[in-house]
Amino acid sequence: MPHLLPHGFTHADLRRHLAPLLGKRPELMTGSQITYGLRRLRVHGLIHRILGSFRHHVTATGLSTARL
Structure with a gap:
């Protein structure tokens, strides 16, 4: 889960988790x-970007x- 990553998550991390939820393959998401x-x-x-990264x-x- 992206929220458990100590250094945050990237675009690619989110794609890997989000695509299956939408019924898509990760490589097909733009x-x-x-x-x-x-x-x-x-x-x-709901999220904030880490400055400089x-x-x-x-x-x-x-x-x-998310807990709701």
Whole structure:
């Protein structure tokens, strides 16, 4: 699970977990689809980007929302 990674998760990590949930193979998901999803999660405060890297962390709000 991406939220359990101590150094955050990357675009590729998310693709590997998200594609099966959507019934797709990871290699068939475009980078734009993943980027769009990450942007929406950031806007809603569910994840935040680690400055100076391409990694993201799940916020406390994101964890509490996921538990619902």
